[in-house]
Amino acid sequence: MQVSLTVNDKAVTADIPPRTLLVDFIRDHLNLTGTHVGCDTAQCGACTVHLNGHAIKSCNVLVLQAAGGQVVTIEGVTPADGTLHPMQEAFRQHHGLQCGFCTAGMVMSAIDLAGRHASLDDQTIRAELDGNLCRCTGYHNIVASVKAGAASMHQ
Amino acid sequence: MYEFNYQKASSVADASAKLAASADGRLLAGGQTLIASMKMRLVAPSDLIDLAGVTALTAIESTPGGLKIGAMATHASVAASPLVSKAIPALATLANGIGDRMVRQMGTIGGSVANNDPAADYPAALVALGATVHTDKRQMPADSFFKGMYETALAAGEIVTAITFPVPKRAAYIKFKNPASRYAIVGVFVAQTATGVRVAVTGAGPGVFRVPAMEAALGANFASAALDGIAVSATDLNTDMHASSEYRAHLVGVMAKRAVECALAG
Numbered sequence: 064m065q066v067s068l069t070v071n072d073k074a075v076t077a078d079i080p081p082r083t084l085l086v087d088f089i090r091d092h093l094n095l096t097g098t099h100v101g102c103d104t105a106q107c108g109a110c111t112v113h114l115n116g117h118a119i120k121s122c123n124v125l126v127l128q129a130a131g132g133q134v135v136t137i138e139g140v141t142p143a144d145g146t147l148h149p150m151q152e153a154f155r156q157h158h159g160l161q162c163g164f165c166t167a168g169m170v171m172s173a174i175d176l177a178g179r180h181a182s183l184d185d186q187t188i189r190a191e192l193d194g195n196l197c198r199c200t201g202y203h204n205i206v207a208s209v210k211a212g213a214a215s216m217h218q
Numbered sequence: 219m220y221e222f223n224y225q226k227a228s229s230v231a232d233a234s235a236k237l238a239a240s241a242d243g244r245l246l247a248g249g250q251t252l253i254a255s256m257k258m259r260l261v262a263p264s265d266l267i268d269l270a271g272v273t274a275l276t277a278i279e280s281t282p283g284g285l286k287i288g289a290m291a292t293h294a295s296v297a298a299s300p301l302v303s304k305a306i307p308a309l310a311t312l313a314n315g316i317g318d319r320m321v322r323q324m325g326t327i328g329g330s331v332a333n334n335d336p337a338a339d340y341p342a343a344l345v346a347l348g349a350t351v352h353t354d355k356r357q358m359p360a361d362s363f364f365k366g367m368y369e370t371a372l373a374a375g376e377i378v379t380a381i382t383f384p385v386p387k388r389a390a391y392i393k394f395k396n397p398a399s400r401y402a403i404v405g406v407f408v409a410q411t412a413t414g415v416r417v418a419v420t421g422a423g424p425g426v427f428r429v430p431a432m433e434a435a436l437g438a439n440f441a442s443a444a445l446d447g448i449a450v451s452a453t454d455l456n457t458d459m460h461a462s463s464e465y466r467a468h469l470v471g472v473m474a475k476r477a478v479e480c481a482l483a484g
Contacts, residue, residue, distance in 0.1 A: 080221065081221070081224035082220070082221055082222060084219075084253075103257070104254060105317075119320050119323050119324055120320045123250060124249060124324060128249060128268065172319065172320070176319070191319055193318045194317070194320050
């Protein structure tokens with residue numbers, strides 16, 4: 064079945080079986096492997112991408128549900144000049160990652176929540192990141208990173 | 219996931235026709251339960267008929283009968299709706315506690331209600347608030363809509379289109395959630411309505427149920443102390459790796475008291 068959508072500002076059209084998950088389309092068809100598959104059961108959030116401006120779990124959505132939509136992955140948030148997005152930079156500065164497996168999902172969720180809140184306290188960040196799990200358990204620095212990244216985005 | 223045919227519905231009538239023409243079709247709302255179930259091969263529909271293009275089903279509006287929420291309104295949109303927050307803040311709080319942020323962005327009220335998961339949050343709100351379920355064929359009170367574990371009064375091919383919630387005097391929903399799945403181990407929705415107090419419990423049993431003893435006690439005195447000494451029987455409640463039936467019975471009392479206090483705090 065044919066599907067057309069926009070991924071990281073590029074129009075994409077492909078012929079796919081209807082059961083293709085958005086995350087598999089992103090990774091296997093577009094070779095954008097920054098988006099990870101962690102639990103594959105919509106709990107861990109490693110597969111988080113933006114669909115039409117909102118964070119969603121791409122392992123629990125069919126690519127056909129995103130047809131005609133705008134998808135942004137971690138590759139799409141980095142400026143063309145090779146510098147980092149302010150949220151990525153904050154994760155680097157504040158040591159917000161250890162093994163890095165959850166990081167792409169954390170950053171995509173964090174950018175979404177920074178966009179919805181003018182200011183963020185620790186409690187709000189922790190509540191909003193409920194759907195992103197870090198099995199290195201590096202949450203303390205992740206919260207610090209999100210706070211700094213959001214402040215930087217709002218400057 | 220097994221193979222299936224994917225079809226997009228342009229209207230409720232179109233969805234109904236496509237459903238009737240399919241061998242074993244299912245409606246796709248947000249897919250947050252259905253896609254996961256299909257991945258585990260627990261469900262294998264011949265066709266998925268996607269309602270996402272039926273934008274008429276996403277409306278949230280004030281009506282003389284109360285707050286009317288379209289079946290395809292997402293949990294995130296219900297949580298963020300100023301209309302919902304003003305009329306029934308407990309409902310906005312409930313919607314904001316379903317799953318996580320990303321799940322709420324896709325999951326819908328209609329999908330949750332039609333699926334009737336025994337640990338889902340919305341069934342408690344519908345029953346406690348005395349809501350009406352609108353389908354493409356009829357209207358049903360929530361009390362007769364939910365029929366037990368994953369069962370509803372929906373006939374084959376019948377489509378939930380909206381839910382109307384009468385506005386209560388006071389209400390609150392408190393849940394003790396599973397920290398991984400975020401489903402309710404026990405959730406209690408307490409509402410002081412024009413027709414009396416209603417207490418609805420989700421997560422504890424095979425389906426949502428009311429607690430008449432608590433409703434009578436709170437009807438006489440809407441205070442958490444009125445629930446002192448009212449025990450809920452553990453018979454027929456769920457036992458699993460997360461909680462025994464006795465613990466769930468105990469939690470019903472604790473959550474109900476917290477809900478009353480929360481409702482009073484407004």
